Amino acid sequence: MAGAMIPRHYLSVVLALLQVSTYVLSDCAARKMAEHCGIGCQSNCHFELPKMAACTSSDSSSNRSVAYYESWATVRPCDVFKPTDIDPSNWTHINFAFAILDNSTHKIALSASNDTELYNQTIALKSKKKDLKVYIAVGGWGVGGKPFSDMASSSSSRKAFIDSAAEFMDKYGFDGIDIDWEYPAATDRGGKQADTNNLVSLLKELKDKLKGKKGITVTIPGGSYYMKGFDLKGMEPHIDWVNIMSYDLHGSWDTPKLAQPHTNLTEIDSSLDLLWSAGFPASKVTLGLAYYGHTFTLSNSSCSKPGCEATGPGKKGECSGEAGTLINSEIKRIISDRKLKPVLDKTAGIKYMTWDNNQWVSYDDEETFKLKKDFANSKCLGGTMAWAVDMDSSSK
Numbered sequence: 001m002a003g004a005m006i007p008r009h010y011l012s013v014v015l016a017l018l019q020v021s022t023y024v025l026s027d028c029a030a031r032k033m034a035e036h037c038g039i040g041c042q043s044n045c046h047f048e049l050p051k052m053a054a055c056t057s058s059d060s061s062s063n064r065s066v067a068y069y070e071s072w073a074t075v076r077p078c079d080v081f082k083p084t085d086i087d088p089s090n091w092t093h094i095n096f097a098f099a100i101l102d103n104s105t106h107k108i109a110l111s112a113s114n115d116t117e118l119y120n121q122t123i124a125l126k127s128k129k130k131d132l133k134v135y136i137a138v139g140g141w142g143v144g145g146k147p148f149s150d151m152a153s154s155s156s157s158r159k160a161f162i163d164s165a166a167e168f169m170d171k172y173g174f175d176g177i178d179i180d181w182e183y184p185a186a187t188d189r190g191g192k193q194a195d196t197n198n199l200v201s202l203l204k205e206l207k208d209k210l211k212g213k214k215g216i217t218v219t220i221p222g223g224s225y226y227m228k229g230f231d232l233k234g235m236e237p238h239i240d241w242v243n244i245m246s247y248d249l250h251g252s253w254d255t256p257k258l259a260q261p262h263t264n265l266t267e268i269d270s271s272l273d274l275l276w277s278a279g280f281p282a283s284k285v286t287l288g289l290a291y292y293g294h295t296f297t298l299s300n301s302s303c304s305k306p307g308c309e310a311t312g313p314g315k316k317g318e319c320s321g322e323a324g325t326l327i328n329s330e331i332k333r334i335i336s337d338r339k340l341k342p343v344l345d346k347t348a349g350i351k352y353m354t355w356d357n358n359q360w361v362s363y364d365d366e367e368t369f370k371l372k373k374d375f376a377n378s379k380c381l382g383g384t385m386a387w388a389v390d391m392d393s394s395s396k
Contacts, residue, residue, distance in 0.1 A: 055282070061376035064383025066093040066243060066286055068137065071111065071118050073390035079319035079329045081390035083121035088129040090395070095178050095217075095243075096122050097388070098140040099168070101147040106157040107164035108138060116172065123173045135215060136169065139180035146190025148181040152198035155205075162202075162209050169214055176215025178243065179203070183221060185229030196231050203238035215240050222246040222263075222271045222288065232278035240284070243385045246271060247290035252313035252324045259310045261362035262294040264348035265375055272379065283382040289372060291391035292320070292327045293363030304354040306345065306362065314359050327391035331363050346371065 067090070073081040086094065096119065102109040110116065119136075126132045139148060151161050165177055179202075184195035206216060218235060221227050222245045232242075246268045250260035268287070275285060295314025298304060313324025320327045326334075334355055335342065342353040342365075349371040352362040364372070376384055389395055 055378060055380035059377055060283070060380045060382060061287065061373050061384050064093065064241070064286055064385075065091050066095060066383065066385035067091045067389040068095045068097050068385065068387045069122060070097050070388045070390050071115055073388075074118065076319050077321065079327065079393055081393065081396070083118055083125065085393075085396040086122070086125060086389055087395060088125040088132050091132065091389075092383070093133045093135060093176075094122060094125065094389075095135045095137040095385075096174075097137040098143070098180065099136050099138045100143050101138070101151055101161070103147055103150070105164075106147075106151040106160045108136075108161060108168045119172045119174075133175040133215065134173070135176040135178050135217065136172070136174045137178040137180050137219070138165070139182060139219075141182050143182070144190050145181065145183055145186055145195070148184070149191045149195050149198075152184075152195060152202045155201075158198075158202050158205055162206050165206070166209055166214070174214070176217065176240075177206075178217045178219060180219040182219075183226040183229050186226055189226075191229065196229055197234075200231050200234040200238070203235055207238045217241050217243060217286075219243045219245060222249055222268065224271070224274055227271070227274055232275060232280045236278075236280055236284065241286050241382055242275075242280070242284060243286045244271065244275075244288055245387070246288040247387065248294070251294045252296060252310070257296070257310045257312060259296040259298060259304075259306060259308050259352075259360045259362075261306055261345070261348050261350040261352065263288075263290050263362075263364065264345075264350055265372065266348060268372075268375070282380040285379075285381045286383040286385045287372065287376045287381050289369055289384055289386045290364055291386055291388055291395075292325055293331055293361040295324055295326055295359060295361045298354065298358040298360050301354070301357045304360060306348070306352060308360075310360070314361065326361055326363075328363065328365070329391065329393040331361060332392075332394070344368070349375065 069083060069086065098111055099108050100111045123134050151157050169177060181199065183189050183191060184199050185191045185193055203216065210216065216239045218239050220230055220242045247263040249267050250262045296310035297312050297314055299309040299311050316323050317326045317330040319330055334340065338355050340353050340355060342351040344351050344367065349368050350362045351365060351368055352360065354360050373384060
């Protein structure tokens with residue numbers, strides 16, 4: 001069927017793979033290859049989609065369960081959640097979010113003066129679960145890419161960060177560090193092309209410094225646009241695993257504005273193909289689970305299925321305080337107060353619902369979390385992680 005058209009979503013996946021793949025392509029142009037190569041491939045085209053090794057595990061994702069905790073959950077107007085509210089029995093690791101970077105010294109720094117007390121409360125959870133590990137997560141969306149880009153740009157500035165991170169973990173009792181650089185080589189986030197190689201150097205030097213005494217993980221995006229800035233193959237020997245943010249795949253920032261689930265299994269599967277193309281082992285992949293939903297204001301109340309047009313984000317939640325986002329605690333109250341019956345989309349592995357005539361949200365609950373964990377097991381992934389444990393009061 002050479003020359004036959006292929007579905008647009010398939011084309012986008014192939015093009016994304018071409019951006020990050022280390023394969024050497026023959027004399028077909030990338031788009032021409034994506035459109036025409038496949039079964040019955042024409043001559044001179046030798047591209048094949050990466051294939052994952054056969055998976056025989058039935059419960060691999062239970063090996064690792066990582067919970068992020070947001071320090072600012074203590075200052076919400078409602079649904080306040082303290083580290084002492086975490087039930088450690090559900091988790092193997094807790095990542096405290098966030099520490100930041102000092103722009104002038106390139107050293108790790110507190111994000112708020114009261115974080116040290118929150119550190120103590122989080123690490124004290126080990127008294128309830130002896131094998132619990134607590135990591136400090138550094139960075140996040142709010143920090144952006146430039147502080148990381150500047151820090152990683154020279155061996156001296158990398159050393160300043162690494163030495164300070166080692167001292168920081170020893171001082172406060174952290175078992176490891178999660179590097180959340182959002183995102184290397186992304187010019188819209190203050191990055192530059194050299195970031196990709198510099199991140200590999202940073203991780204290698206960090207591993208050499210810690211000598212196996214502390215864990216090292218990296219958080220990566222779930223989509224190809226930002227993932228292309230990560231040299232996954234180069235990073236892999238120097239880290240314990242990656243936490244993939246398999247959420248925020250859609251939102252009110254999209255054009256056109258459509259009420260799309262921000263996390264769904266079809267797109268997650270495509271994202272994982274980017275890791276397989278780099279030869280990244282499934283055991284070092286931790287699948288992200290969202291404890292919140294993205295909301296939209298529908299254009300027409302008669303169209304409420306995924307893909308319907310929207311005018312913009314949904315209204316702010318009284319606790320989350322952000323247009324376009326509701327934490328799971330808020331979603332559960334809306335369901336209870338309005339006696340709603342959400343719709344399950346098994347293919348996407350999400351639930352969605354409408355209320356107040358034009359408000360729409362997609363989200364996960366225990367039923368869809370199970371679908372995603374079953375998916376993780378089918379891929380032999382090494383674990384799952386939640387952003388964030390404080391977003392659901394029922395997890396107390």
